[in-house]
Amino acid sequence: MILVVGGAGFVGSHVVNLLLEKGPVVVYDNLSTGHRGAVDERAIFIEGELSDQQRLTQIFTLFPVHAVIHFAASDSVNEAMGNPEYYYENNVGGTLALLKVMRACRVKNIMLSSAVMASSEKNELLQGQKCMIEQMLEAYTKAYDMNGTVLRYCKSTCVQASVSGNPEAVVSESTGNQGLKNVAEVANAHVSALEALERGELAFKMYDLSAVSSKNTQQELDWQAERNVHEMIEDAWNWHENSKC
Ligand SMILES: NC(=O)c1ccc[n+]([C@@H]2O[C@H](COP(=O)([O-])OP(=O)(O)OC[C@H]3O[C@@H](n4cnc5c(N)ncnc54)[C@H](O)[C@@H]3O)[C@@H](O)[C@H]2O)c1
Known part of the structure; x- marks a missing residue:
């Protein structure tokens, strides 16, 4: 059984749909x-906080979860600048809580959906958090005999701007970004990477979906994307x- 944290979000919900076929x-x-x-x-569906270790422990006790896919993060640049404490707590603290419970409950497989952001000073805070989370995952997998996969792809800061109401501005802002994918392709890549993780072929592996010519992504995951901002x-x-109620 797969646990998807953050599975009610944009990318996560698409991945859940594919996983349910299997x-x-x-x-x-939350x-x-x-x-x-x-x-x-x-x-x-279970509503809850990533930092709630007791709740996560209950889930691993109740359900035979053998792998976790992690999408639960806050990702707004402006919000992060205004309230960095919440962002560190939610993104870094939340991931640490998840890893601790996984280790304690001997759940060995984890995949992280991570982001590469457009380079700007403002994004350094969020990009730094993403790097820290990736490093935590790598350290855990190596020290505690776990298997971890990180999928990096371009963060469409444009997407968040678009939901607040100006898609046209967003499109022009992002046309230089060659890494963005359509969400179905991104979801497929997650499923392929999960299959590789479950086959036990990986200890720790990082794939950059933005680098579409990357041989290891194409060959090991048997996956290739068309670029389409x-x-x-x-x-x-x-x-x-x-999805609005
Ligand atoms: N959308 C993109 O273009 C993109 C690109 C690259 C990477 N990613 C990464 O994929 C992940 C998901 O992105 P998204 O666009 O689907 O975002 P999203 O905001 O739609 O999804 C995040 C989900 O996590 C949940 N969540 C957040 N904090 C939580 C917590 N503490 N406890 C429980 N649930 C929590 C939210 O309610 C939401 O359902 C993020 O880590 C993001 O960086 C997204």
């Missing part, structure tokens, strides 16, 4: 930016509009 899925999400209605009815933005826009 087997049971538990979604754990609905801070996600939507209950975006979670397929076939999934078991507009589709990704459109996907995000439609997802947020359709």
